[in-house]
Amino acid sequence: MNAETPDRARHAHHATPGAEHGERVGVYVCHCGHNIANTVAVEEVAEWAGQQPNVIVARDYKFMCSSLGQELIEQDIQQLGLNRVVVAACSPHMHEKTFRTACQRAGLNPYLFEMANIREMGSWATDDREAATQKAKAQVKGAVDRAVRQQPLEPLYVDINPNTLVVGGGIAGLTAALELANAGYHVYLVERDSSIGGHMAKLDKTFPTLDCAACILTPKMVDVANHPNITLLTWSEVLSVHGYVGNFTVRVRKKARFINEELCTGCGTCVEKCPVRIIDQNFEVGLGYRKAVYRNFPQAVPKYPVIDTEHCTFFQRGKCRACEIVCPTDAIDFNQKDTFVDLEVGNIILATGYEQFDARRVSQYGYGRLANVFTSMEFERMVNAAGPTAGRVVLRDGVTVPRRVGIIHCVGSRDKNHHEYCSRACCMAALKFAHLVHERVPEAEVFNFYIDIRASGKHYEEFYHRVLAEGTHFIRGRVAEVTDAARGPGEEGQLIIQVEDTLIGKQRRIPVDMVILMAGMESRKDARQVAALFGLGCDYDGWFTERHAKLDPVVTMTEGILVAGACQGPKAIPESVAQGSAAAARVAGMIGQRVMKMEPVRASIDASSCSGCRICNNLCPYHAITFHEDRKVSEVITALCQGCGACVAACPSAAISGAHFTRDQVLAQIEGILWDARQPEVLWLEPQ
């Protein structure tokens, strides 16, 4: 048969037919171009494999995943009557699906296929050809021995609930919610704050187009609020998540607003008349004030205010009631309580966003100590026409217009003392600020202090050139310190930015009136708790981990849980929107299929062996094992089981079997993978 496919397989090694288990295994060793073949002697592995028990044919081939490679397997299954297939190539996470499908095409149950990972865990992890070849043989042997014990399995199907939960009402979450709602599916949008819009709602202009943020965001917020397919739950938090892809049950707490939403018209009279004025640390990031009954901004969606019980005179001292008195519709309800809502959804999209790095932590820049040092978000609020200064660029006294402004890049980012990563969006925001200062204060001089200008988006570089042309000074150097300690008369009364101008190689002291710190992005303080709640992973910095950084950026390792926007890593608006849409598309695709095929890797209990000890009952994290009091045996509810195998390993009667990871399969693989570790040259005697 070799003669028929000489161009495809250079070698085919046949072993004696009639193997011990009567199973007929085909082994295929992939060169992966040079990726494997350079380090592993693939021909040798294939030849050796051909001599192992049960192996009917073993071949090596340039690219097993190519259509020709797959056809090779299919042909052998049909012509040689193979009933097990082993491919030694890359990670099963890369191509297991490919080869299973090929087996299926040839009429072989896909679960009679096994893969040996000799690339990621072999050729790519060492230069030692001899050791890599030996390790590859062991992996192949393990896979073959495991394969002969495999059993055909049928996939499970679960129904997909067409409702979706989106957590987070920033631009990524809004986009995802609208996409799904427009596709005709129902969405629950849960937002922790009292209104939606996220960080974007605080911005004035967006780079590089200088679109007004409110002009492009407000219509989307209104759409969300009015969409018949969207249930908007603001001032709400997810408490618990149960179930699995297609069938999640989510409990949400709607915190009391102390405003009856049925009656409130959003007129704002209560806000106006509230006598308590406090610094708004949330929406105004500390630069402005709000009342004890408040809305983040006048166009907030939803329009209902919320009462801050910590500062409200009535809640603190039992008197005042000014809001209640002035409300024309009697919508104030001091007795309102938190309520709980249970949602049934098929998929969950997390779009919980980021927090701004706390600039106080870089104490040499003086934020919090030197009045005229501002954070980038403070400056966003300052230049916003709806912000605390109505868009005027002024110093902390609220009056003086700065003549010299220094913008410091990479505050908390690209710094191993804080965050090693680049926050991506700050360079462009800094350029935008330079432009806005020039626009609002034409006579002002602006200095940008940068390490590298990262302008790698559509029209970003062009925007950089525009800001250069506007006469902004660019000084390449990471700022050493900001101080108000003057060294001489020329520096009195100003802030001094001390920096090495690295392009000149000299230390410089630049006096300015105002400093803006481009504080980077960091993950939410509670990101790890949120990840645990929804069952997904976080990386070192607290960003949610996607399934694949390049090829699967919005799906997580947990089926049915998706991520979008800056909760997965620092992002600007365009990328957040793209991820929101992508996540929605993935969910819509799943809903469209109505059912989802699931791996049949599930536990089952042999009732005749079960002793009824109930050890497994409490081990199962999904409550998938019930106990039948009448028969005194436990049973696995297949739909709930996720296949972790904890119960299988714990059962003292060996009554539980984990499909595709049975005890004899794993033990056989252990034996096979250690084929060369036993000492063959001696016999063993029992001790005297």
Add this chain to the structure above:
Amino acid sequence: MATSASLSRTSDFFREVVAEAPVDPRLEACLQCGTCGGSCPSGPDMDHTPRALFAMIAAGMRDAVLRSNTPWYCVSCYYCMERCPQEIRITDVMYTLKRMAIKAGYSAQTSAPRAPGFAQTFVDHVENYGRSFELGLITRYYLSHRPLDALKMAPLGMGLLKRKRLDLSPRPIRQIDQLKAILDRAREIDAAAQLT
């Protein structure tokens, strides 16, 4: 962290500096951001900022680096090391470069010619007495290295003496022989390491 493979791609001089440092200085991580040069109190007086010096080390400019006054102007304030976003041990590199300059005989040629003499005088005193002896240090340093400046320092010395802040004779430690034995052994170990 530098691996042997990544180090093999650096200049000979770069490897020499890393090998001379007491612990890994993480020099290969330099981003050339200039935080060190901006933070340095004597930065304006250096002929190269520390950042520039690191680029020169990477480029293998042995002569220019060892002739530079930069390490000698280091005041050991550790601002650079504290602020460095790549956690490079800059102050240690400066000490290392001083030692290399002395060993290579460049120290007299730097634009900070006084510094090596002061350091050596100090070391001699400590090796002989176990503790520093300010009067001896100052008089010997000025008389042997800067006779013309000795007059300038005289009022200070007199002031210290008047306020009983200066000893007239050194006070050696009791077990000076033990210290000398330890330092001699250290010298031998260092010398043996140089040979291999």
Add this chain to the structure above:
Amino acid sequence: MENEFQPIIVGFLCNWCSYRAADLAGTARVHYAPTMRPIRVMCTARVEPEFVLKALREGADGVLIAGCHPGECHYVEGNIKALRRFTLLKAMLRQFGVEEERVQLVWAAASEGKQLAEAVDRMTEQLRALGPLRWRQRVLGEQPVARHALEVEVGG
């Protein structure tokens, strides 16, 4: 270095974290000792003590079990169950006189390829220092007898 003892480690890798960490190490071309032979399991909670004992009996010099970090288990807390089981197993192995270093449990998230590679390197060094396990002599007290010696005896 040529004839240095190359230990064999059986690695039980959790499908969600550590298996992907090992994949990532390879993708990033992080080189480490080719001593670890991987077996994929869905969760470290699936690793029965018998698997570990089997591996040691079959000639492995060590067993590495690698799972998700506590709190990040794909199956809520399978890794914690594995940890509990592992603690019991360690106590048993200690009674057998098997050194601590031969059976290790480490956490490696999917993004921690380098850390997993370092764990394999570290363990390889430790096993190198300990030398081969030889379970049957050590634990079962069996004495190896050369085949020819036996033949002589039988023949005589």
Add this chain to the structure above:
Amino acid sequence: MRYGYYPGCSLERNAGAYHTSLMAVAAQLGVEFAEVDDWNCCGATEFIAVNRLRAYALVSRNLALAARQTNGSNGAARGQLVAPCSACFLNLSKVDHYLSESPALTNDVNNALAAGGLSYEPGSLRVRHLLDVMVNDVGYERVAATVRRPLRGLRVAPYYGCLVVRPGFRERFDDPEYPTSLDRLMRTLGATVVDFPLKAHCCGGHMTQISRDVALELIRRLLKNAADYQADMIVTLCPMCQLNLDAFQESVNSMFGTEYRIPILFFTQLMGLAFGLPPAAVGIGKEFIDARPALARIGAAPPAEAEAAPKRKPRRNDQSLPLPQMPEEE
């Protein structure tokens, strides 16, 4: 409380006032400082510039002696070694830290120490600066309870210099850029603490001997900053800082044409005065710039509290923007 005590060369003579005052204060607070027997110089910043291993061996001899003398015969307790000089503190803690990091370096150092019959195990001592012990072990409360004569009306600029707060290898107890523990200690003594932005900047160190012009400029900046905030004196915690600011103040004045006369005292001297000790008992009088005129105010009737006007609520038409909130200091 008992600590091993490493005075360092300066405290033997030129900073004798520091030694005298800290011992007097310790006695008042019931803290015992047991001097390490036969300690040697830490090498300052010079030794390491000439030889690497000898510098590490030089410092390690002190660590070995201190560990043997303070950890007790069984070596079980992890002793604490206190250094009042910033440079000594840095050298001792840095060597301990680097030895822990590099087994190769530890090996070489212990080979050298063996020639003197000594050895040192990294991490077996806890190296602390005197200020750390005063504010964190003794604590502000105990200090406050010991104050007999509050330093009311005295405006002090707290000067930390470099090496106590940077690089902070093992025992970081304050912010490396803008420390506040000495500020709080001075307020505990009743003094008024002025803002002193250069509080952690460099005094010039050994540069006075290497490049006088560079050093005098660094000293001038500090004096100017303290004068700008109308400090009566600068309080310091390092003999080198004290010497540079005090002994070279006249040189600064003649070089820059300034007329600074700012006394420079050690923080323990002010503690002693506040505890009611006579000036001579805390070494007052050894400084170049006489501290007595400024100190004359202590003991006078405390000035009325009127100086600190109560904060007014911002008025409605006040356009000023709120300041960022800082975490409460105390």
